[in-house]
Amino acid sequence: MLTVEKLGDLTGKKVMVRVDFNVPLNGKEIRDDNRIVSALPTIKALVNKGGRIALFSHLGKIKWGKVDDEEIAKEKAKNDMQFVYPRLKELLAPTVVKFTNATHGEELKKAIDELKDGEVLLVQNTRYEKGESKNDPALSADWASNFDVFVMDAFGSAHRAHASTYGVPEILKKENKTCALGYLMEKEVKNLRRCVNPDAHPYVAILGGFKVSDKIKVIDSLLKKCDRILIGGAMAYTFLKALGKKVGNSPVEEDQLDYALKCYASGKIVLPVDTVVADDMENPTAIETVKTDAGIPEGFEGFDVGTETIDLYKSYIKDAKIIFWNGPVGVFEKDVFSKGTIAVCKAITDNKDCFSVIGGGDSAAAAKQFGYADKFSHVSTGGGASLEMIENDGHLPGIDVIGE
Numbered sequence: 001m002l003t004v005e006k007l008g009d010l011t012g013k014k015v016m017v018r019v020d021f022n023v024p025l026n027g028k029e030i031r032d033d034n035r036i037v038s039a040l041p042t043i044k045a046l047v048n049k050g051g052r053i054a055l056f057s058h059l060g061k062i063k064w065g066k067v068d069d070e071e072i073a074k075e076k077a078k079n080d081m082q083f084v085y086p087r088l089k090e091l092l093a094p095t096v097v098k099f100t101n102a103t104h105g106e107e108l109k110k111a112i113d114e115l116k117d118g119e120v121l122l123v124q125n126t127r128y129e130k131g132e133s134k135n136d137p138a139l140s141a142d143w144a145s146n147f148d149v150f151v152m153d154a155f156g157s158a159h160r161a162h163a164s165t166y167g168v169p170e171i172l173k174k175e176n177k178t179c180a181l182g183y184l185m186e187k188e189v190k191n192l193r194r195c196v197n198p199d200a201h202p203y204v205a206i207l208g209g210f211k212v213s214d215k216i217k218v219i220d221s222l223l224k225k226c227d228r229i230l231i232g233g234a235m236a237y238t239f240l241k242a243l244g245k246k247v248g249n250s251p252v253e254e255d256q257l258d259y260a261l262k263c264y265a266s267g268k269i270v271l272p273v274d275t276v277v278a279d280d281m282e283n284p285t286a287i288e289t290v291k292t293d294a295g296i297p298e299g300f301e302g303f304d305v306g307t308e309t310i311d312l313y314k315s316y317i318k319d320a321k322i323i324f325w326n327g328p329v330g331v332f333e334k335d336v337f338s339k340g341t342i343a344v345c346k347a348i349t350d351n352k353d354c355f356s357v358i359g360g361g362d363s364a365a366a367a368k369q370f371g372y373a374d375k376f377s378h379v380s381t382g383g384g385a386s387l388e389m390i391e392n393d394g395h396l397p398g399i400d401v402i403g404e
Contacts, residue, residue: 140167153182208233208327232329246295
């Protein structure tokens with residue numbers, strides 16, 4: 001696919017860049033600017049090539065059609081891209097960075113047309129437009145009419161066929177205009193495709209999180225690609241109950257028991273052999289480790305994998321050549337239930353011979369919290385997008401529309 005690196009001189013060209021500035025906020029303050037920082041290489045490269053850059057991103061959610069106008073106004077106020085603007089200006093200084101509150105029509109066109117070579121315009125939240133998430137053809141056409149070039153650099157939104165991620169490049173491609181991947185997208189595609197089409201074995205996946213049902217498609221896909229899938233987190237209890245084990249008060253998806261059994265029959269699923277259980281997550285008065293075969297007693301719930309499971313999982317991790325990890329194996333936010341997730345982080349990063357990928361989300365947060373994030377080969381910026389890329393054998397709407 002065409003990438004930013006291969007784009008020529010952009011002097012006089014108007015460039016739409018779909019970035020991911022969906023940053024966590026505390027009121028009007030940015031709690032973590034990593035998504036802005038991650039976009040800087042692409043933005044700076046386009047500035048250096050002389051382009052007139054307009055940045056489009058969503059921020060938060062707006063429940064169009066589900067609430068009244070007053071509630072929508074409140075959601076807009078809570079997710080205003082102006083909260084991002086000061087930090088972006090600071091990071092891009094001395095580049096001229098402007099802001100427009102317009103999201104369509106003549107006012108937006110005027111703001112774009114007034115850009116000079118090498119200047120940047122941050123456009124208000126794309127989800128201020130009702131048609132954004134519906135890929136409304138009229139909105140896509142309105143936006144596309146302003147641009148000569150489109151650059152996709154929002155991996156966290158690449159699994160959404162929205163107007164700003166799919167509709168605009170689809171139109172520009174038909175007009176034989178240039179569409180390319182940004183540096184962040186290029187890195188994501190390159191690294192995740194190694195997990196889609198593994199070039200080495202053993203290939204080990206580690207899946208945690210709450211629900212089996214959330215990951216049916218990714219499990220199905222990984223069973224075809226992996227040598228082993230290590231299961232942790234709350235989803236493990238659905239598998240264990242399917243095998244006839246006692247799981248106490250641990251969460252179980254009763255409607256997924258047959259599916260869990262079918263997966264287990266593949267011979268590739270590895271389940272906890274012991275579990276750290278407690279009578280309460282927030283204020284436990286009793287914590288103990290129980291063997292899987294003995295079962296979790298009533299009144300207790302599993303919150304982490306035990307030491308024997310850690311040793312078992314480490315035995316698979318140490319020999320792996322490729323590792324894909326999505327989902328912590330315990331409630332890592334609580335110190336008393338964090339040992340399993342920390343051990344997984346350490347075991348993966350201790351294996352210097354493997355290509356290791358974290359599929360975004362809570363796993364990425366855990367790796368960062370415990371100081372391991374920079375020791376992985378790749379940490380994806382999009383949890384949902386990375387899973388869907390695995391599910392769909394490397395295909396996502398926001399990637400496929402760019403074309404080869």
